[in-house]
Amino acid sequence: METREKILIVDDEWNMRNLLKVLLFPHFDTEEAEDGATALALAEKKSYSLIILDLMMPGMDGWEVCEKVREKRQVPILMLTARGDTKDKVEGFSAGADDYLVKPFDSEELVARAKALIRRSQATASHAVEELIEVADLKIDRVERLVYVGDKVIELTPKEFDLIELLATNDKIIFTRDMLMNRIWGIDKERDVRTADTHVKNLREKFRKNELSFNPIRTIWGKGYKFQHSNPEQ
Incomplete structure:
Protein backbone atom coordinates (compact mmCIF):
# COMPACT_ATOMS: atom_id res chain seq x y z
CA MET A 1 0.00 0.00 0.00
CA ALA A 125 16.41 15.47 -3.54
CA SER A 126 15.13 13.27 -6.38
CA HIS A 127 17.61 14.65 -8.91
CA ALA A 128 21.28 13.74 -9.02
CA VAL A 129 22.35 16.31 -11.63
CA GLU A 130 24.99 18.72 -10.32
CA GLU A 131 24.57 17.80 -6.67
CA LEU A 132 26.87 20.54 -5.42
CA ILE A 133 27.12 24.15 -6.61
CA GLU A 134 30.12 26.15 -5.37
CA VAL A 135 30.69 29.85 -6.06
CA ALA A 136 33.39 31.54 -3.99
CA ASP A 137 32.44 30.91 -0.33
CA LEU A 138 28.84 29.94 -1.20
CA LYS A 139 28.02 26.24 -1.45
CA ILE A 140 24.60 24.80 -2.36
CA ASP A 141 24.09 21.11 -1.62
CA ARG A 142 21.13 20.12 -3.80
CA VAL A 143 20.76 16.62 -2.34
CA GLU A 144 20.78 17.55 1.34
CA ARG A 145 19.08 20.88 0.55
CA LEU A 146 21.62 22.81 2.56
CA VAL A 147 23.35 26.12 1.85
CA TYR A 148 26.75 26.96 3.32
CA VAL A 149 28.79 30.14 3.67
CA GLY A 150 32.25 28.75 4.17
CA ASP A 151 31.74 25.80 6.51
CA LYS A 152 28.65 27.26 8.20
CA VAL A 153 25.14 26.05 7.34
CA ILE A 154 22.72 28.91 6.68
CA GLU A 155 19.19 28.28 7.93
CA LEU A 156 16.80 28.73 4.99
CA THR A 157 13.12 27.95 4.53
CA PRO A 158 12.25 25.43 1.79
CA LYS A 159 11.08 28.25 -0.47
CA GLU A 160 14.25 30.28 0.15
CA PHE A 161 16.32 27.24 -0.79
CA ASP A 162 14.22 26.69 -3.92
CA LEU A 163 14.76 30.32 -4.91
CA ILE A 164 18.55 30.43 -4.57
CA GLU A 165 18.85 26.98 -6.17
CA LEU A 166 16.71 28.02 -9.15
CA LEU A 167 18.74 31.18 -9.72
CA ALA A 168 22.11 29.43 -9.28
CA THR A 169 21.28 26.56 -11.65
CA ASN A 170 19.98 28.98 -14.30
CA ASP A 171 22.55 31.74 -13.97
CA LYS A 172 22.10 33.01 -17.54
CA ILE A 173 18.39 33.68 -17.09
CA ILE A 174 16.74 36.86 -15.79
CA PHE A 175 13.68 35.71 -13.83
CA THR A 176 10.71 38.06 -13.67
CA ARG A 177 8.56 37.96 -10.55
CA ASP A 178 5.86 36.05 -12.45
CA MET A 179 8.43 33.49 -13.61
CA LEU A 180 9.58 32.97 -10.02
CA MET A 181 6.00 32.63 -8.81
CA ASN A 182 5.24 30.05 -11.51
CA ARG A 183 8.43 28.04 -11.02
CA ILE A 184 8.52 28.04 -7.22
CA TRP A 185 4.95 28.55 -5.99
CA GLY A 186 3.24 27.09 -9.03
CA ILE A 187 -0.28 28.40 -8.40
CA ASP A 188 -2.00 29.72 -11.52
CA LYS A 189 -4.38 31.96 -9.59
CA GLU A 190 -4.23 35.61 -8.68
CA ARG A 191 -1.37 36.07 -6.23
CA ASP A 192 0.83 38.75 -4.74
CA VAL A 193 4.06 38.85 -6.77
CA ARG A 194 5.64 40.76 -3.90
CA THR A 195 6.04 37.33 -2.33
CA ALA A 196 9.09 36.86 -4.57
CA ASP A 197 10.52 40.22 -3.49
CA THR A 198 10.09 39.32 0.17
CA HIS A 199 11.94 36.03 -0.25
CA VAL A 200 14.78 37.75 -2.13
CA LYS A 201 15.05 40.34 0.65
CA ASN A 202 15.13 37.63 3.33
CA LEU A 203 17.80 35.67 1.46
CA ARG A 204 20.01 38.71 0.99
CA GLU A 205 19.72 39.58 4.67
CA LYS A 206 20.68 36.06 5.74
CA PHE A 207 23.69 36.06 3.42
CA ARG A 208 24.71 39.51 4.67
CA LYS A 209 24.45 38.50 8.34
CA ASN A 210 26.55 35.43 7.65
CA GLU A 211 29.19 37.51 5.85
CA LEU A 212 28.96 35.99 2.40
CA SER A 213 31.66 37.63 0.30
CA PHE A 214 29.29 38.63 -2.51
CA ASN A 215 25.60 39.30 -3.19
CA PRO A 216 24.44 36.29 -5.23
CA ILE A 217 21.10 37.80 -6.27
CA ARG A 218 21.30 40.72 -8.66
CA THR A 219 18.34 42.99 -9.36
CA ILE A 220 17.89 43.76 -13.04
CA TRP A 221 15.85 46.94 -12.86
CA GLY A 222 12.56 46.77 -14.73
CA LYS A 223 13.02 43.06 -15.42
CA GLY A 224 13.61 40.88 -12.36
CA TYR A 225 16.42 38.92 -10.73
CA LYS A 226 19.37 36.79 -11.79
CA PHE A 227 22.27 34.98 -10.13
CA GLN A 228 25.60 36.76 -10.08
CA HIS A 229 28.97 35.18 -9.30
CA SER A 230 30.53 38.29 -7.75
CA ASN A 231 29.64 41.83 -6.82
CA PRO A 232 29.62 44.17 -9.85
CA GLU A 233 32.44 46.29 -8.44
CA GLN A 234 34.73 43.29 -7.95
Missing part, protein backbone atom coordinates in the same frame (compact mmCIF):
# COMPACT_ATOMS: atom_id res chain seq x y z
CA GLU A 2 1.39 3.40 -1.00
CA THR A 3 2.36 5.64 1.90
CA ARG A 4 0.53 8.98 1.85
CA GLU A 5 2.09 12.30 2.72
CA LYS A 6 1.21 13.47 6.22
CA ILE A 7 0.11 17.02 7.08
CA LEU A 8 -0.02 18.60 10.54
CA ILE A 9 -3.00 20.94 10.98
CA VAL A 10 -2.58 23.58 13.68
CA ASP A 11 -5.64 25.67 14.60
CA ASP A 12 -7.33 26.52 17.91
CA GLU A 13 -10.82 26.17 16.38
CA TRP A 14 -12.21 22.64 16.17
CA ASN A 15 -14.51 23.53 13.26
CA MET A 16 -11.58 24.74 11.14
CA ARG A 17 -9.44 21.71 11.98
CA ASN A 18 -12.30 19.42 11.05
CA LEU A 19 -12.95 21.27 7.78
CA LEU A 20 -9.29 21.03 6.81
CA LYS A 21 -9.24 17.30 7.61
CA VAL A 22 -12.28 16.70 5.42
CA LEU A 23 -10.85 18.71 2.50
CA LEU A 24 -7.40 17.12 2.71
CA PHE A 25 -8.40 13.52 3.47
CA PRO A 26 -8.83 12.41 -0.17
CA HIS A 27 -5.19 13.34 -0.81
CA PHE A 28 -3.26 13.23 2.48
CA ASP A 29 -3.14 11.78 5.96
CA THR A 30 -3.52 14.39 8.67
CA GLU A 31 -2.81 14.97 12.34
CA GLU A 32 -3.94 17.97 14.34
CA ALA A 33 -2.90 20.28 17.16
CA GLU A 34 -5.15 22.78 18.90
CA ASP A 35 -2.35 25.04 20.12
CA GLY A 36 1.25 26.02 19.44
CA ALA A 37 2.81 24.01 22.24
CA THR A 38 1.18 20.78 21.04
CA ALA A 39 2.23 21.53 17.47
CA LEU A 40 5.85 22.03 18.47
CA ALA A 41 5.88 18.79 20.47
CA LEU A 42 4.49 16.85 17.51
CA ALA A 43 6.88 18.49 15.02
CA GLU A 44 9.78 17.58 17.30
CA LYS A 45 8.83 13.88 17.47
CA LYS A 46 7.38 13.23 14.02
CA SER A 47 8.10 13.96 10.38
CA TYR A 48 5.52 15.84 8.33
CA SER A 49 5.42 16.74 4.65
CA LEU A 50 3.61 20.03 5.40
CA ILE A 51 2.38 22.07 8.36
CA ILE A 52 -0.81 24.13 7.91
CA LEU A 53 -0.63 26.77 10.60
CA ASP A 54 -3.29 29.23 11.77
CA LEU A 55 -1.88 32.70 12.35
CA MET A 56 -4.16 34.01 15.09
CA MET A 57 -4.13 31.63 18.05
CA PRO A 58 -4.27 32.41 21.78
CA GLY A 59 -1.07 32.02 23.74
CA MET A 60 1.55 31.18 21.14
CA ASP A 61 0.53 32.66 17.79
CA GLY A 62 1.37 31.30 14.36
CA TRP A 63 4.37 33.58 13.86
CA GLU A 64 6.05 32.28 17.02
CA VAL A 65 5.24 28.67 16.22
CA CYS A 66 6.67 29.12 12.73
CA GLU A 67 9.91 30.62 14.05
CA LYS A 68 10.37 27.81 16.57
CA VAL A 69 9.71 25.10 13.98
CA ARG A 70 12.26 26.75 11.70
CA GLU A 71 14.95 26.46 14.37
CA LYS A 72 14.96 22.68 13.90
CA ARG A 73 12.91 21.73 10.85
CA GLN A 74 12.72 22.77 7.20
CA VAL A 75 9.25 21.32 6.63
CA PRO A 76 7.08 23.52 4.34
CA ILE A 77 4.67 25.78 6.26
CA LEU A 78 1.39 27.13 4.88
CA MET A 79 -0.03 29.99 6.96
CA LEU A 80 -3.80 30.44 7.32
CA THR A 81 -5.34 33.73 8.44
CA ALA A 82 -8.61 35.62 8.38
CA ARG A 83 -6.67 38.80 7.59
CA GLY A 84 -5.19 39.61 4.20
CA ASP A 85 -2.97 42.53 5.18
CA THR A 86 0.31 42.70 3.28
CA LYS A 87 2.07 43.48 6.57
CA ASP A 88 0.86 40.17 8.02
CA LYS A 89 2.05 38.31 4.93
CA VAL A 90 5.49 39.90 5.06
CA GLU A 91 5.80 39.09 8.76
CA GLY A 92 4.71 35.52 8.10
CA PHE A 93 7.28 35.05 5.35
CA SER A 94 9.94 36.65 7.55
CA ALA A 95 9.12 34.14 10.29
CA GLY A 96 9.78 31.33 7.80
CA ALA A 97 6.41 30.58 6.18
CA ASP A 98 6.47 29.29 2.60
CA ASP A 99 2.97 30.28 1.53
CA TYR A 100 -0.06 32.16 2.78
CA LEU A 101 -3.79 31.48 2.37
CA VAL A 102 -6.57 33.83 3.50
CA LYS A 103 -9.81 32.51 5.03
CA PRO A 104 -12.32 31.82 3.61
CA PHE A 105 -10.43 29.90 0.95
CA ASP A 106 -11.37 27.77 -2.04
CA SER A 107 -11.03 24.05 -1.30
CA GLU A 108 -9.34 23.33 -4.64
CA GLU A 109 -6.81 26.10 -4.04
CA LEU A 110 -5.98 24.70 -0.59
CA VAL A 111 -5.27 21.26 -2.03
CA ALA A 112 -3.32 22.71 -4.97
CA ARG A 113 -1.13 24.81 -2.70
CA ALA A 114 -0.51 21.86 -0.37
CA LYS A 115 0.51 19.61 -3.27
CA ALA A 116 2.74 22.30 -4.78
CA LEU A 117 4.54 22.97 -1.49
CA ILE A 118 5.17 19.28 -0.87
CA ARG A 119 6.22 18.60 -4.45
CA ARG A 120 8.70 21.47 -4.56
CA SER A 121 10.18 20.68 -1.16
CA GLN A 122 11.01 17.16 -2.33
CA ALA A 123 11.94 17.81 -5.95
CA THR A 124 15.63 18.57 -5.58
Whole structure:
Protein backbone atom coordinates (compact mmCIF):
# COMPACT_ATOMS: atom_id res chain seq x y z
CA MET A 1 0.00 0.00 0.00
CA GLU A 2 1.39 3.40 -1.00
CA THR A 3 2.36 5.64 1.90
CA ARG A 4 0.53 8.98 1.85
CA GLU A 5 2.09 12.30 2.72
CA LYS A 6 1.21 13.47 6.22
CA ILE A 7 0.11 17.02 7.08
CA LEU A 8 -0.02 18.60 10.54
CA ILE A 9 -3.00 20.94 10.98
CA VAL A 10 -2.58 23.58 13.68
CA ASP A 11 -5.64 25.67 14.60
CA ASP A 12 -7.33 26.52 17.91
CA GLU A 13 -10.82 26.17 16.38
CA TRP A 14 -12.21 22.64 16.17
CA ASN A 15 -14.51 23.53 13.26
CA MET A 16 -11.58 24.74 11.14
CA ARG A 17 -9.44 21.71 11.98
CA ASN A 18 -12.30 19.42 11.05
CA LEU A 19 -12.95 21.27 7.78
CA LEU A 20 -9.29 21.03 6.81
CA LYS A 21 -9.24 17.30 7.61
CA VAL A 22 -12.28 16.70 5.42
CA LEU A 23 -10.85 18.71 2.50
CA LEU A 24 -7.40 17.12 2.71
CA PHE A 25 -8.40 13.52 3.47
CA PRO A 26 -8.83 12.41 -0.17
CA HIS A 27 -5.19 13.34 -0.81
CA PHE A 28 -3.26 13.23 2.48
CA ASP A 29 -3.14 11.78 5.96
CA THR A 30 -3.52 14.39 8.67
CA GLU A 31 -2.81 14.97 12.34
CA GLU A 32 -3.94 17.97 14.34
CA ALA A 33 -2.90 20.28 17.16
CA GLU A 34 -5.15 22.78 18.90
CA ASP A 35 -2.35 25.04 20.12
CA GLY A 36 1.25 26.02 19.44
CA ALA A 37 2.81 24.01 22.24
CA THR A 38 1.18 20.78 21.04
CA ALA A 39 2.23 21.53 17.47
CA LEU A 40 5.85 22.03 18.47
CA ALA A 41 5.88 18.79 20.47
CA LEU A 42 4.49 16.85 17.51
CA ALA A 43 6.88 18.49 15.02
CA GLU A 44 9.78 17.58 17.30
CA LYS A 45 8.83 13.88 17.47
CA LYS A 46 7.38 13.23 14.02
CA SER A 47 8.10 13.96 10.38
CA TYR A 48 5.52 15.84 8.33
CA SER A 49 5.42 16.74 4.65
CA LEU A 50 3.61 20.03 5.40
CA ILE A 51 2.38 22.07 8.36
CA ILE A 52 -0.81 24.13 7.91
CA LEU A 53 -0.63 26.77 10.60
CA ASP A 54 -3.29 29.23 11.77
CA LEU A 55 -1.88 32.70 12.35
CA MET A 56 -4.16 34.01 15.09
CA MET A 57 -4.13 31.63 18.05
CA PRO A 58 -4.27 32.41 21.78
CA GLY A 59 -1.07 32.02 23.74
CA MET A 60 1.55 31.18 21.14
CA ASP A 61 0.53 32.66 17.79
CA GLY A 62 1.37 31.30 14.36
CA TRP A 63 4.37 33.58 13.86
CA GLU A 64 6.05 32.28 17.02
CA VAL A 65 5.24 28.67 16.22
CA CYS A 66 6.67 29.12 12.73
CA GLU A 67 9.91 30.62 14.05
CA LYS A 68 10.37 27.81 16.57
CA VAL A 69 9.71 25.10 13.98
CA ARG A 70 12.26 26.75 11.70
CA GLU A 71 14.95 26.46 14.37
CA LYS A 72 14.96 22.68 13.90
CA ARG A 73 12.91 21.73 10.85
CA GLN A 74 12.72 22.77 7.20
CA VAL A 75 9.25 21.32 6.63
CA PRO A 76 7.08 23.52 4.34
CA ILE A 77 4.67 25.78 6.26
CA LEU A 78 1.39 27.13 4.88
CA MET A 79 -0.03 29.99 6.96
CA LEU A 80 -3.80 30.44 7.32
CA THR A 81 -5.34 33.73 8.44
CA ALA A 82 -8.61 35.62 8.38
CA ARG A 83 -6.67 38.80 7.59
CA GLY A 84 -5.19 39.61 4.20
CA ASP A 85 -2.97 42.53 5.18
CA THR A 86 0.31 42.70 3.28
CA LYS A 87 2.07 43.48 6.57
CA ASP A 88 0.86 40.17 8.02
CA LYS A 89 2.05 38.31 4.93
CA VAL A 90 5.49 39.90 5.06
CA GLU A 91 5.80 39.09 8.76
CA GLY A 92 4.71 35.52 8.10
CA PHE A 93 7.28 35.05 5.35
CA SER A 94 9.94 36.65 7.55
CA ALA A 95 9.12 34.14 10.29
CA GLY A 96 9.78 31.33 7.80
CA ALA A 97 6.41 30.58 6.18
CA ASP A 98 6.47 29.29 2.60
CA ASP A 99 2.97 30.28 1.53
CA TYR A 100 -0.06 32.16 2.78
CA LEU A 101 -3.79 31.48 2.37
CA VAL A 102 -6.57 33.83 3.50
CA LYS A 103 -9.81 32.51 5.03
CA PRO A 104 -12.32 31.82 3.61
CA PHE A 105 -10.43 29.90 0.95
CA ASP A 106 -11.37 27.77 -2.04
CA SER A 107 -11.03 24.05 -1.30
CA GLU A 108 -9.34 23.33 -4.64
CA GLU A 109 -6.81 26.10 -4.04
CA LEU A 110 -5.98 24.70 -0.59
CA VAL A 111 -5.27 21.26 -2.03
CA ALA A 112 -3.32 22.71 -4.97
CA ARG A 113 -1.13 24.81 -2.70
CA ALA A 114 -0.51 21.86 -0.37
CA LYS A 115 0.51 19.61 -3.27
CA ALA A 116 2.74 22.30 -4.78
CA LEU A 117 4.54 22.97 -1.49
CA ILE A 118 5.17 19.28 -0.87
CA ARG A 119 6.22 18.60 -4.45
CA ARG A 120 8.70 21.47 -4.56
CA SER A 121 10.18 20.68 -1.16
CA GLN A 122 11.01 17.16 -2.33
CA ALA A 123 11.94 17.81 -5.95
CA THR A 124 15.63 18.57 -5.58
CA ALA A 125 16.41 15.47 -3.54
CA SER A 126 15.13 13.27 -6.38
CA HIS A 127 17.61 14.65 -8.91
CA ALA A 128 21.28 13.74 -9.02
CA VAL A 129 22.35 16.31 -11.63
CA GLU A 130 24.99 18.72 -10.32
CA GLU A 131 24.57 17.80 -6.67
CA LEU A 132 26.87 20.54 -5.42
CA ILE A 133 27.12 24.15 -6.61
CA GLU A 134 30.12 26.15 -5.37
CA VAL A 135 30.69 29.85 -6.06
CA ALA A 136 33.39 31.54 -3.99
CA ASP A 137 32.44 30.91 -0.33
CA LEU A 138 28.84 29.94 -1.20
CA LYS A 139 28.02 26.24 -1.45
CA ILE A 140 24.60 24.80 -2.36
CA ASP A 141 24.09 21.11 -1.62
CA ARG A 142 21.13 20.12 -3.80
CA VAL A 143 20.76 16.62 -2.34
CA GLU A 144 20.78 17.55 1.34
CA ARG A 145 19.08 20.88 0.55
CA LEU A 146 21.62 22.81 2.56
CA VAL A 147 23.35 26.12 1.85
CA TYR A 148 26.75 26.96 3.32
CA VAL A 149 28.79 30.14 3.67
CA GLY A 150 32.25 28.75 4.17
CA ASP A 151 31.74 25.80 6.51
CA LYS A 152 28.65 27.26 8.20
CA VAL A 153 25.14 26.05 7.34
CA ILE A 154 22.72 28.91 6.68
CA GLU A 155 19.19 28.28 7.93
CA LEU A 156 16.80 28.73 4.99
CA THR A 157 13.12 27.95 4.53
CA PRO A 158 12.25 25.43 1.79
CA LYS A 159 11.08 28.25 -0.47
CA GLU A 160 14.25 30.28 0.15
CA PHE A 161 16.32 27.24 -0.79
CA ASP A 162 14.22 26.69 -3.92
CA LEU A 163 14.76 30.32 -4.91
CA ILE A 164 18.55 30.43 -4.57
CA GLU A 165 18.85 26.98 -6.17
CA LEU A 166 16.71 28.02 -9.15
CA LEU A 167 18.74 31.18 -9.72
CA ALA A 168 22.11 29.43 -9.28
CA THR A 169 21.28 26.56 -11.65
CA ASN A 170 19.98 28.98 -14.30
CA ASP A 171 22.55 31.74 -13.97
CA LYS A 172 22.10 33.01 -17.54
CA ILE A 173 18.39 33.68 -17.09
CA ILE A 174 16.74 36.86 -15.79
CA PHE A 175 13.68 35.71 -13.83
CA THR A 176 10.71 38.06 -13.67
CA ARG A 177 8.56 37.96 -10.55
CA ASP A 178 5.86 36.05 -12.45
CA MET A 179 8.43 33.49 -13.61
CA LEU A 180 9.58 32.97 -10.02
CA MET A 181 6.00 32.63 -8.81
CA ASN A 182 5.24 30.05 -11.51
CA ARG A 183 8.43 28.04 -11.02
CA ILE A 184 8.52 28.04 -7.22
CA TRP A 185 4.95 28.55 -5.99
CA GLY A 186 3.24 27.09 -9.03
CA ILE A 187 -0.28 28.40 -8.40
CA ASP A 188 -2.00 29.72 -11.52
CA LYS A 189 -4.38 31.96 -9.59
CA GLU A 190 -4.23 35.61 -8.68
CA ARG A 191 -1.37 36.07 -6.23
CA ASP A 192 0.83 38.75 -4.74
CA VAL A 193 4.06 38.85 -6.77
CA ARG A 194 5.64 40.76 -3.90
CA THR A 195 6.04 37.33 -2.33
CA ALA A 196 9.09 36.86 -4.57
CA ASP A 197 10.52 40.22 -3.49
CA THR A 198 10.09 39.32 0.17
CA HIS A 199 11.94 36.03 -0.25
CA VAL A 200 14.78 37.75 -2.13
CA LYS A 201 15.05 40.34 0.65
CA ASN A 202 15.13 37.63 3.33
CA LEU A 203 17.80 35.67 1.46
CA ARG A 204 20.01 38.71 0.99
CA GLU A 205 19.72 39.58 4.67
CA LYS A 206 20.68 36.06 5.74
CA PHE A 207 23.69 36.06 3.42
CA ARG A 208 24.71 39.51 4.67
CA LYS A 209 24.45 38.50 8.34
CA ASN A 210 26.55 35.43 7.65
CA GLU A 211 29.19 37.51 5.85
CA LEU A 212 28.96 35.99 2.40
CA SER A 213 31.66 37.63 0.30
CA PHE A 214 29.29 38.63 -2.51
CA ASN A 215 25.60 39.30 -3.19
CA PRO A 216 24.44 36.29 -5.23
CA ILE A 217 21.10 37.80 -6.27
CA ARG A 218 21.30 40.72 -8.66
CA THR A 219 18.34 42.99 -9.36
CA ILE A 220 17.89 43.76 -13.04
CA TRP A 221 15.85 46.94 -12.86
CA GLY A 222 12.56 46.77 -14.73
CA LYS A 223 13.02 43.06 -15.42
CA GLY A 224 13.61 40.88 -12.36
CA TYR A 225 16.42 38.92 -10.73
CA LYS A 226 19.37 36.79 -11.79
CA PHE A 227 22.27 34.98 -10.13
CA GLN A 228 25.60 36.76 -10.08
CA HIS A 229 28.97 35.18 -9.30
CA SER A 230 30.53 38.29 -7.75
CA ASN A 231 29.64 41.83 -6.82
CA PRO A 232 29.62 44.17 -9.85
CA GLU A 233 32.44 46.29 -8.44
CA GLN A 234 34.73 43.29 -7.95
